[in-house]
Amino acid sequence: xxxxxxxxxxxxxxxxxxxxxxxxxxxxxxxxxxxxxxxxxxxxxxxxxxxxxxxxxxxxxxxxxxxxxxxxxxxxxxxxxxxxxxxxxxxxxxxxxxxxxxxxxxxxxxxxxxxxxxxxxxxxxxxxxxxxxxxxxxxxxxxxxxxxxxxxxxxxxxxxxxxxxxxxxxxxxxxxxxxxxxxxxxxxxxxxxxxxxxxxxxxxxxxxxxxxxxxxxxxxxxxxxxxxxxxxxxxxxxxxxxxxxxxxxxxxxxxxxxxxxxxxxxxxxxxxxxxxxxxxxxxxxxxxxxxxxxxxxxxxxxxxxxxxxxxxxxxxxxxxxxxxxxxxxxxxxxxx
Ligand code: PEP
Ligand code: MN
Numbered sequence: 001x002x003x004x005x006x007x008x009x010x011x012x013x014x015x016x017x018x019x020x021x022x023x024x025x026x027x028x029x030x031x032x033x034x035x036x037x038x039x040x041x042x043x044x045x046x047x048x049x050x051x052x053x054x055x056x057x058x059x060x061x062x063x064x065x066x067x068x069x070x071x072x073x074x075x076x077x078x079x080x081x082x083x084x085x086x087x088x089x090x091x092x093x094x095x096x097x098x099x100x101x102x103x104x105x106x107x108x109x110x111x112x113x114x115x116x117x118x119x120x121x122x123x124x125x126x127x128x129x130x131x132x133x134x135x136x137x138x139x140x141x142x143x144x145x146x147x148x149x150x151x152x153x154x155x156x157x158x159x160x161x162x163x164x165x166x167x168x169x170x171x172x173x174x175x176x177x178x179x180x181x182x183x184x185x186x187x188x189x190x191x192x193x194x195x196x197x198x199x200x201x202x203x204x205x206x207x208x209x210x211x212x213x214x215x216x217x218x219x220x221x222x223x224x225x226x227x228x229x230x231x232x233x234x235x236x237x238x239x240x241x242x243x244x245x246x247x248x249x250x251x252x253x254x255x256x257x258x259x260x261x262x263x264x265x266x267x268x269x270x271x272x273x274x275x276x277x278x279x280x281x282x283x284x285x286x287x288x289x290x291x292x293x294x295x296x297x298x299x300x301x302x303x304x305x306x307x308x309x310x311x312x313x314x315x316x317x318x319x320x321x322x323x324x325x326x327x328x329x330x331x332x333x334x335x336x
Contacts, residue, residue, distance in 0.1 A: 001026065001049065002062050002075050003039040009057030017055050031070065033230045034201055040069050040226060066261070068218040070225040071232065076263040082203045082231055084160050084179055088123045090203070090233055090265050095330040096294025097323060098162060098267070100126035102309035103139060104146040110153045112301045116316050117159060120323045124160045124180070125150075126296055131308060132166050132186045139307040144173055151177035162205060162296075168196040178202065185210050185237055185272070188220050198227020205233040205267065205296075210240050210248075214257055221264060234258055234266045235296065236287075238273035247275020247312065250283045255290040266291075271298040271312045280314060281322045288329040295326060 003021075005014070017039070018028055026043030053061045066072045079092035090096045100113055104127040117125055129147035131140045142149075147163055154161050162180035165171055166187060174181070180203045187193055188209035197204050204224055208217045221232050236255060238248025250273030258266045268287035270280045284295050300306045303313035314322060 001041040001043075001052075002064055002069055003041065003052060003058055004060040005037040005039065006057055006059040007037070009037070013055070013057035017052070017057060020055060021052060029226060031226050031228070033225065033228050035230045038070065042069075066218075067215060068222040068262075070230075071218055071221045071262045071264055073261060073263045078263065080230070080232070080263050080265060082233060082265060084124070084203065086123075086158070086160075088160055090267070090294060092259070092265060092293050094293065095288065095327065096124065096265070096267060097122045097326060098124040098126050098294065098296035099299045099319060099323075100162075101300045101306060102271075102298050102313060103128045103131050103141050103307055104150045104163075105139075105142070105307050107149055107153065109301065110150050113299060114154055114157045114159055116299065116301075116319065118157055120320055122323065123158075124162060125154050126162050126182070126298070128164045128182075128308075129174075130164060130166045130170060132164070132184055133308070144170075144177075147174060147177045165193070165197070168193050171196055171200060175200065175202065180205050180233070183207060183220075185212075188212055189216065191220075191223055194220055194223035195227045198224045198229045200229055201231075202229075203231035203233060204229060205235050207235040207237045207269070208239065208251075208254070212239070214254055214261065217258075218262060221262070232264050234262065234264050235269055236266065236273070236292075237269040238275075246279065248273055250274055250287065252283075252286055252290045255287060255292050259291055265293040267294040267296055268292040269296045271296075271309070271314075275312045277303065277312055277314060277318070280312060281318065281325065284322055285325055285329045288326055289333055291333075297322065 024045045026041040029040045031038045082090040160179040164182040238250040241249045270284035298313040299319040300313045
């Protein structure tokens with residue numbers, strides 16, 4: 001059950017409301033976000049929720065049977081709109097394109113990708129500065145200095161920046177140089193990290209875990225929301241299967257399923273989803289046709305020289321074609 005509190009609820013009203021719900025054996029969590037103040041009540045006893053609805057200080061009450069509550073579409077029917085400032089929004093009904101290298105490597109690389117994105121009207125650039133790598137000997141990113149450089153060049157060009165955060169201890173130092181925090185597959189269930197991102201007033205793009213279920217992804221999103229941050233974007237990036245021909249299996253089923261289950265925008269990462277450069281475009285287009293609100297993909301001037309994920313990274317020509325076809329696919333879907 002989710003109870004939306006009115007902004008002028010008094011401490012006394014809150015106390016008697018909590019006592020009322022507690023008397024039915026429900027466990028209460030108070031949630032305060034940029035968007036409002038809520039009580040999430042978890043319990044199983046049947047009672048007339050109108051009793052709660054008419055209590056002073058309550059503006060709205062809903063039963064939500066899902067394990068996740070605040071991210072559920074059963075509670076909030078209106079799709080969430082993520083406002084990145086300027087003209088940039090991420091939401092249902094639009095197609096968000098995010099592109100950039102797997103990792104930030106140099107100033108020259110960032111400038112080059114920024115002009116590629118500007119030429120193609122892409123408003124958000126990805127690029128990892130803190131890279132989670134399977135091998136400790138692989139390139140692990142340029143760290144905070146790299147992020148500062150990335151942000152400075154991109155923001156001067158009017159481009160928003162998304163970069164992965166791997167540790168709760170990095171959030172504060174990354175905060176001024178980022179527009180969207182990315183939580184990667186490996187940290188999708190790092191609950192300390194999720195909780196800390198709940199205290200931040202910047203959007204978070206949350207990826208599905210390597211073999212995570214949709215329910216696990218939504219519960220992870222619930223961690224961030226219930227810790228105070230409503231600005232969430234879900235990201236399908238493929239799951240690991242026993243098939244060795246590609247890196248992951250992009251789960252197209254997840255797109256309509258997540259759109260139905262949650263009010264949050266759903267973005268798809270075809271680069272990690274398939275892991276093979278020449279298959280990125282077809283799966284990206286399929287994701288758009290399946291209802292994705294956007295795609296995030298890897299691009300590099302010379303993918304074969306990229307310091308990470310080169311095999312799944314598009315060159316500029318391929319990226320340009322994908323961007324064009326992605327927009328065409330989206331227009332086609334809208335006209336259906
Ligand atoms: C990435 O976006 O470069 C990345 C590491 O993705 P994922 O967490 O999906 O593996
Ligand atoms: Mn990558």
